[in-house]
Amino acid sequence: MTVSVSLTVNGKAVTADIDPRTLLAQLLRENLHLTGTHIGCDTGQCGACTVHLNGRAVKACNLLAVQAHGANVTTIEGICGAHGELHPMQAAFREHHGLQCGFCTPGMVMNAIELAQKHPNANEATVRAELDGNLCRCTGYHNIVKAVLAGAADMSKSVNNSVKG
Amino acid sequence: MHTFDYHRPATLKDAVALLKKTENARPLAGGQSLTPALKMRLAQTPALVDLGALEELRTIKLEAAVLTIGAGVRHSEVAESKDVKIGLPVLAKLAAHIGDRQVRNMGTLGGSLANNDPAADYPAAVLALSATIHTNRRSIPADKFFTGLYETALKPGEIITSVEFPLPKRAAYVKFKQPASRFALVGVFVSEGGGQVRVAVTGAANSVFRLKDMEKKLGEKFAPEAIAKVKVSADKLNSDLHAAADYRAHLISVLAQRAVGEALGGK
Ligand SMILES: Cc1cc2nc3c(=O)[nH]c(=O)nc-3n(C[C@H](O)[C@H](O)[C@H](O)COP(=O)(O)OP(=O)(O)OC[C@H]3O[C@@H](n4cnc5c(N)ncnc54)[C@H](O)[C@@H]3O)c2cc1C
Ligand code: FES
Ligand code: FES
Numbered sequence: 001m002t003v004s005v006s007l008t009v010n011g012k013a014v015t016a017d018i019d020p021r022t023l024l025a026q027l028l029r030e031n032l033h034l035t036g037t038h039i040g041c042d043t044g045q046c047g048a049c050t051v052h053l054n055g056r057a058v059k060a061c062n063l064l065a066v067q068a069h070g071a072n073v074t075t076i077e078g079i080c081g082a083h084g085e086l087h088p089m090q091a092a093f094r095e096h097h098g099l100q101c102g103f104c105t106p107g108m109v110m111n112a113i114e115l116a117q118k119h120p121n122a123n124e125a126t127v128r129a130e131l132d133g134n135l136c137r138c139t140g141y142h143n144i145v146k147a148v149l150a151g152a153a154d155m156s157k158s159v160n161n162s163v164k165g
Numbered sequence: 166m167h168t169f170d171y172h173r174p175a176t177l178k179d180a181v182a183l184l185k186k187t188e189n190a191r192p193l194a195g196g197q198s199l200t201p202a203l204k205m206r207l208a209q210t211p212a213l214v215d216l217g218a219l220e221e222l223r224t225i226k227l228e229a230a231v232l233t234i235g236a237g238v239r240h241s242e243v244a245e246s247k248d249v250k251i252g253l254p255v256l257a258k259l260a261a262h263i264g265d266r267q268v269r270n271m272g273t274l275g276g277s278l279a280n281n282d283p284a285a286d287y288p289a290a291v292l293a294l295s296a297t298i299h300t301n302r303r304s305i306p307a308d309k310f311f312t313g314l315y316e317t318a319l320k321p322g323e324i325i326t327s328v329e330f331p332l333p334k335r336a337a338y339v340k341f342k343q344p345a346s347r348f349a350l351v352g353v354f355v356s357e358g359g360g361q362v363r364v365a366v367t368g369a370a371n372s373v374f375r376l377k378d379m380e381k382k383l384g385e386k387f388a389p390e391a392i393a394k395v396k397v398s399a400d401k402l403n404s405d406l407h408a409a410a411d412y413r414a415h416l417i418s419v420l421a422q423r424a425v426g427e428a429l430g431g432k
Binding site: 003021044057063133 | 168169170193196197200203215217241264265266267268270271347
């Protein structure tokens with residue numbers, strides 16, 4: 001069976017005829033070539049594939065693409081400013097060395113953006129608890145937590161912190 | 166995944182008809198349990214009927230003595246709902262600690278109950294609060310709903326539409342997380358209301374269950390010390406690489422006392 005799915009990805013309308021087994025992560029990476037969404041575990045555990053579905057963080061490897069029909073999807077490619085400037089959360093990861101190999105980073109950033117929107121004054125304990133859906137095998141998390149705290153502070157300061165999707 | 170047909174009905178009526186049409190067709194809610202099972206070929210189905218477009222399953226209604234939550238309401242929506250926080254704060258807190266943010270943003274109440282994972286959180290709340298599960302066909306009391314390992318009283322093609330929680334006088338849920346999966350290694354939900362005390366345990370056996378010895382003692386005196394000496398048998402409890410049965414039995418006793426303390430307003 002082939003089904004037609006229509007959704008908005010990073011502000012652009014997309015329609016595709018797909019096998020209903022297609023995962024959202026697959027549609028993004030293989031059909032749309034948005035390879036910033038990483039597949040780490042492919043079992044819903046590691047969070048590397050995190051994207052936003054109507055503004056909420058979800059694991060794209062644990063979602064059928066058809067479940068995103070009619071929805072707004074934002075990936076790591078869709079969060080920068082109009083002229084390509086880094087999102088405040090991305091800038092904070094760079095500034096605070098919140099990555100080593102970078103494999104987990106897109107998922108961390110996407111989760112951290114919703115975290116910061118939900119908890120604008122998050123403290124360290126909240127950040128650690130709320131990042132529990134994202135695993136990193138390199139950093140030991142300390143600098144990720146620093147980056148998220150700084151990114152959250154910048155997001156609440158920044159007038160232009162509206163994230164698409 | 167094995168192949169399947171996919172349907173996205175717009176009404177409950179159409180969803181019921183589609184499930185009826187194909188033998189072994191299955192509803193899809195958040196997909197946080199079903200999709201991994203399909204991916205690992207632990208489950209297969211000729212047709213998935215996606216309940217995602219059914220707005221009628223997505224309401225939360227707070228009345229004087231009951232809170233009714235639609236089967237399609239997501240864990241994060243329960244955690245953030247004003248009505249749930251006012252009427253049944255213990256449930257908002259429980260939902261806020263299911264899995265992780267991404268799982269909570271997709272997973273639903275109905276999906277969790279229909280799945281009846283032995284370590285899931287909602288079944289403990291439903292059983293301890295003596296909730297009623299409404300389906301497209303009937304209303305099932307909590308005591309009759311959970312029938313075994315991943316088994317429920319649901320018949321093929323039956324769809325949970327909502328869950329009705331009577332509001333307790335007091336209640337608390339204490340979960341000891343299995344740190345890798347975040348499911349309950351053991352979770353104990355205690356509630357007092359409508360003239361009865363109920364204690365439900367998840368994570369410890371093949372399905373959620375009640376501890377009637379503790380309920381009786383707490384009915385006489387609702388205090389942690391009232392159950393400190395109630396012996397919990399390890400006989401039917403799970404042993405796995407995370408915990409042995411006697412460890413789980415001990416945890417049940419400790420967590421139940423903590424839950425009673427928390428229900429009384431202590432911490
Ligand atoms: C990483 C991870 C961590 C998790 N941690 C926890 C945890 O700590 N605690 C916990 O409780 N759970 C946990 N879960 C499970 C999670 O809560 C799931 O969301 C839930 O078990 C299933 O809900 P769903 O809406 O995703 O259902 P689905 O996966 O879509 O469906 C599950 C089953 O229910 C059936 N179904 C769905 N809706 C209905 C309905 N309305 N009527 C009848 N049948 C229906 C489906 O056919 C299927 O058999 C975790 C999951 C993951 C991936
Ligand atoms: S790749 Fe999706 S959670 Fe790991
Ligand atoms: S930076 Fe390598 S996995 Fe996180």
